[in-house]
Amino acid sequence: MLLPKFEFHEPESIEKALALKKQLNSGARFLAGGTDLLVYLKKKIVSTDHVISLQRIDGLGEIQENESNLFIGACTTMAAISRHPAVLKRFCALKSGADNMGTHLIRNRATIGGNVCNASPAGDTLPALLVYDAVALVESPDGKREIPLTDFFKGPGKTDLKNDDILTGFRLPYPPDHSGAHYIQLGKRKSAEINVVNAASFLTCEPGTSNILSARIALGSVAPTPIRAPEAEAALMGRTAGDDTFNAAAETARFKDCSPIDDFRGSAAYRRAMVGVLTKRTLAEAFDQARA
Amino acid sequence: MKSYDVISTRANRIDTPDKATGKAVFVDDITLPGMLYGALLQSPHAHAKILSIDTSEAEKLPGVKAVITAKEAGQVKYGVSPARYDETVFAVDRVRYVGDEIAAVAATRLDIALEAVSRIQVEYEVLPAVFTVEDAVKDGAPQLHDEFKGNLCAEVHQEFGNVAEGLENSDIVITTEMKSKRQDGAFIEMQGCIAEYDNRGVLTLTSSTQVPHYVQRTVAMVLGMDVGKVRVKKPYVGAGFGIKAAANPMELACCMLARKTKKPVKMNFTREQVFMYGRARHRFHHTITTGAKKDGTLMALKHECWLDGGAYTSFGIATVYYTGSLLGGPYKLANMSYDGYRVYNNKPACGAQRGHGAVIARACFEQQLDMIAEKIGMDPLELRIKNMMETGDTTCNDLNMSSFGMAECIEAVRNGSDWDKKKGHMPPGKGIGMACGFFVSGAGYPIYRSDTFHGTVIVKLTEDGGTALVYTASAEIGQGSDTAFAMIAAEALGIPLENVRLASGDTDMGVDLGAYSSRQTLMTGHATKEAAENVRRQVLEVLAEQLNVAVEKMDIRNGFIEFDGDTPDFSTLRTRYIKEHRGWTDNPDSDKLTFKEASRIAFLERGSIVGTGKYKPHSLGGKFKGAAVGTSPAYGCSAQVAEVTVDMDTGQITIDKITDAHDCGKAINMTSVEGQMEGSISMGIGEAMHEEVIFDNQGRVLNDDLAEYKIVTTMDMPRVKTIVVESDEPNGPFGAKEVGEGAIMPTIPAILNAVYDAAGVRVYELPLTPERVFHAIQEYRERNKATA
Incomplete structure (x- = not known):
């Protein structure tokens, strides 16, 4: 199995990348880390004559701490995300997702933009990005626009991006005080795993009480895309955090929010059951952080 | 106790510096002038008739030098066991699994070869295919081989003692089933080879193989050449685990392409092709009934097994016998019956893998021992001790335990794991379990019927003196055999390890059956020891003449000559040595005569000092059909304790710790023994x-890469406490026997028994995925609810 021949382009600006893409027509593919694309090319799942690397474009590999939010460039690697102080301090669920992806070698190459554009229902960073209310930043020949991540995924491998779009990065609002978040992935082995189910939860509590002010839950591998769990979230709003509340939310997520299927990695029934367990556990951990 | 200078230490492996620095050469590192690249056309269908093959478009492609099919390759049948040759290099008129080889191309570049393969036009008539044992044995099922009706590749029926009577006289009778899944060896280095055909008609195949000897014979047979004109050698090999223990069709195709083009040809499997080719552990379905007395005495074992064989026999005949024969121990058991069936179907063939045939049988049986122990209120460890065989015992199927440190292994894991404190006292969700096992130290007989020696070794001393060169055709595949034989040679000769150089893995060096059935340490080790002792004797004989001292009054140790009593005056010898080495910096000035001087003098008197060694086992086993399979000159044995945590809500299991004791006879290299234990x-x-x-419903492997075929990562590996138990094996060189495969025997049942201890559930199907364990826990809870 050989990598097929293609022409390799390395533009140094977004403008040049957009121009190239337009010039080469729809056949060209953007490349970030390449850990998905090169495998697809080798296995002939994808074919193209032109690959446009985004790696030389200034700023796409950076993380910036803005006043009210964190910018993560689309070409930031999993390894870089996992060791960035702002991520460690404010976005621990994202760190867990980045840490759990693939192996060391993969994490040194794979990018968060690639993980999102690959749009696998099992993507490791996607539940965390969803519960942190991430917004995708997109540039096209028509200008810049923003897509909330909740609107970004359209199906397995399918996104809201148009052919001429480049995903440049994400904006993650800083979580308010008294909030916490947690991510758990469940697979057959302890690392280098493709998730059977993964889940992230985010909670903000009223200071000094256990009243839940806001709650977000995201689930992976239990629908055609990673999803939020709106029914379960609604079941948490305004309630007092605790085992009973979390159990009720977990049951809601399990029976109302997800629509898993059977495949060779796991059965729908098991996935559904695990949605309950992981929802409960991520909520409990998020609450512990919110309270701390 | 004998004292040793080299063996039984933690010597640094002789291959480590090359491997650590990337200098070690594997097949894929080799490029030869004018080398062509080969590629295979493999069937996309699980079962189809080949109506026609048109290679003309492929041949037209610039850069293509040869295209071969069954037409050029001939129809010589080959396989592993001569009793069952059922393969041809290329499919003649029918393909039987997705991946069955149809044609091969050699071209100046790999991309051209692959493109040419894609241009070969094959007209198929797709036939109904069958993928499971259950479907394959049904009436009217598609038939794979005309000679084997009902898709029954092989069946075995054996009874030792009287099982019905044994069960009748039992107080407790337990019957359970155990189902496993097809494995892949998942070695790091995919199969690869380079064939060269020289102007004198000699074919040299350099291959990533465990068995140069068998590959040599198969190549000669299939290509219709003299064995003497075929040389097979292996460079460094990135493991094999049994899958590389026979010639593969790529090696044979590669040889044919080289002979046809008169150019070197290189071929490699991709990882996907490794999965497509298969030949790893079968999928087993066991039903075992075990009977015991109330006091724990084992009475009888009734065993039936169905093996999911795939499209061809490969090692399957041996596998189906091993599956039965290796339950004969390590417990005293007078009555045992076995009915084994290996069934063909349209998937890649299964073959041998570490713990050949015996691993899942043991996983089933060792769980039953725990069930019996529970029923009679006995510690499962005590139950095993009560029934344990002892040194000198022979199983009901005629396997003799010439050394057997099984009881010592059990005591070692009992103490090493703190069993007595933990068993029965683990908190909820945590459990502890144990199991035992044993395995051959080399198959008692070669795969083909022959009086051949199983291993020959040549030791030659360099003419300048001081260095021993060891030549063996054995196969270092990562397990450490080169180091072990260098150590054995050094010990037997009486010189430091650094003064031994070793070359191996080349059929020009002699006969060695290769790295399978955990045979090399004992068998090649014997031959190495004999060759080194031969050389030692020659040196001492010359000294005896020169110094007028009897050979028996001298010894060689650590590179020096030791004399019984007074050291004779050897100044004449030293002067003679030094005179020849004027200007050299390392002339000896020690009080003792050095081996270097002695071996130089020996050369001056006798010419090159060369010694040979050889080994074959004594006659082994009983007279019944299949008695040879399972025989061995010695058996290694082991006990393991597993400690696990079960997440009762998700079914995830964490293996916290494994304590492993293995009786390997005398450990040649302690570190390598522990490495084999941990690897197992x-x-x-x-x-x-x-x-x-995992296959789809068309017979294609769904998880043909190491992302989806899930081997253990470092994160899954528990703490392992290895305890080496050293017995003195009378049939082993310096008392040594196996560790490479026996050490895997107890692992699975120890885990299963620990899971039961932790979660109260017995799981009768592998693997223990979170989902399978979760469902077992759910059922268990439902059951308890119902009875509560």
């Missing part, structure tokens, strides 16, 4: 926990 445990955990080759 890693492979056992993979099979127990997450490894399975």
Whole structure:
């Protein structure tokens, strides 16, 4: 199995990348880390004559701490995300997702933009990005626009991006005080795993009480895309955090929010059951952080 | 106790510097002038008739030098066991699995070869295919081989003692089933080879193989050449685990392409092709009934097994026998019956893998021992001690335990794991379990019927003196055999390890059956020891003449000559040595005569000092049909304790610790023994926990890469406490026997028994995925609810 021949382009600006893409027509593919694309090319799942690397474009590999939010460039690697102080301090669920992806070698190459554009229902960073209310930043020949991540995924491998779009990065609002978040992935082995189910939860509590002010839950591998769990979230709003509340939310997520299927990695029934367990556990951990 | 200078230490392996620095040469590192690249056309269908093959478009492609099919290759049948040759290099008129080889191309570049393969036009008539044992044995099922009706590749029926009577006289009778999944060896280095055909008609195949000797014979047979004109050698090999223990069709195709083009040809499997080719552990379905007395005495074992064989026999005949024969121990058991069936179907063939045939049988049986112990209120460890065989015992199927440190292994893991404190006292969700096992130290007989020696070794002393060169055709595949034989040669000769150089893995060096059935340490080790002792004797004979001292009054140790009583005056010898080495910087000035001087003098008197060694086992085993399979000059044995945590809500299992004791006879290299123990445990955990080759309904492997075929990562590996138990094996060189495969035997049942201890559930199907364990826990809870 050989990598097929293609022409390799390395533009140094977004403008040049957009121009190239337009010039080469729809056949060209953007490349970030390449850990998905090169495998697809080798296995002939994808074919193209032109690959446009985004790696030389200034700023796409950076993380910036803005006043009210964190910018993560689309070409930031999993390894870089996992060791960035702002991520460690404010976005621990994202760190867990980045840490759990693939192996060391993969994490040194794979990018968060690639993980999102690959749009696998099992993507490791996607539940965390969803519960942190991430917004995708997109540039096209028509200008810049923003897509909330909740609107970004359209199906397995399918996104809201148009052919001429480049995903440049994400904006993650800083979580308010008294909030916490947690991510758990469940697979057959302890690392280098493709998730059977993964889940992230985010909670903000009223200071000094256990009243839940806001709650977000995201689930992976239990629908055609990673999803939020709106029914379960609604079941948490305004309630007092605790085992009973979390159990009720977990049951809601399990029976109302997800629509898993059977495949060779796991059965729908098991996935559904695990949605309950992981929802409960991520909520409990998020609450512990919110309270701390 | 004998004292040793080299063996039984933790010597640095002789291959480590090359491997650590990337200098070690594997097949894929080799490029030869004018070398062509080969590629295979493999069937996309699980079962189809080949109506026609048109290679003309492929041949037209610039850069293509040869295209071969069954037409050029001929129809010589080959396989592993001569009793069952059922393969041809290329499919003649029918393909039987997705991946069955149809044609091969050699071209100046790999991309051209692959393109040419895609241009070969094959007209198929797709036939109904069958993928499971259950479907394959049904009336009217598609038939794979005309000669084997009902898709029954092989069946075995054996009874020793009287099982019905044994069960009748039992107080407790337990019957359970155990189902496993097809494995992949998941070695790091995919199969690869380079064939060269020289102007004198000699074919040299350099291959990533465990068995240069068998590959040599198969190549000669299939290509219709003299064995003497075929040389097979291996460079460094990135493991094999049994899958590389026979010639593969790529090696044969590569040889044919080289002979046809008169150019070197290189071929490699991709990882996907490794999965497509298969030949790893079968999928087993066991039903075992065990009877015991109330006091724990084992009375009888009734065993039936169905093996999912795939499209060809490969090692399958041996596998189906091993599956039965290796339950004969390590417990005293007078009555045992076995009915084994290996069934063909349209998937890649299965073959041999570490713990050949016996691993899942043991996983089933060792769980039953725990069930019996529970029923009679006995510690499962005590039950095993009560029934344990002892040194000198022979099983009901005629396997003799010439050394057997099994009881010592059990005591070692009992103490090493703190069993007595933990068993029965683990908190909820945590459990402890144990199991035992044993395995051959080399198959008692070669795969083909022959009086051949199983191993020959040549030791030659360099003419300048001081260095011993060891030549062996054995196969270092990562397990450490080169180091072991260098150590054995050094010990037997009486010189430091650094003064031994070793070359191996080349059929020009002699006969060695290769790295399978855990045979090399004992068998090649014997031959090495004999060759080194031969050389030692020659040196001492010359000294005896020169110094007028009897050979028996001299010894060689650590590179010096030791004399019984007074050291004779050897100044004449030293002067003679030094005179020849004027200007050299390392002339001896020690009080003792050095081996270097002695071996130089020996050369001056006798010419090159060369010694040979050889080994074959004594006559082994009983007279019944299949008695040879399972025989061995010696058996290694082991006990393991597993400690696990079960997440009762998700079904996830964490293996916290494994304590492993193995009786390897005398450990040649203590570090390598521990490495084999840990490696075996890693492979056992993979099979127990997450490894399975999964097919779609067309017979295609769904998880043909190491992302989806889940071997153990470092994160899955528990702490392992290895305890080496050294017995003195009378049939082993310096008392040594196996560790490479026996160490995997207890791993799976120890884990299963620990899971039961932790969660109260017995799981009768592998792997223990979170989902399977979760469902077992749910059922268990439902059951308890119902009875509560």
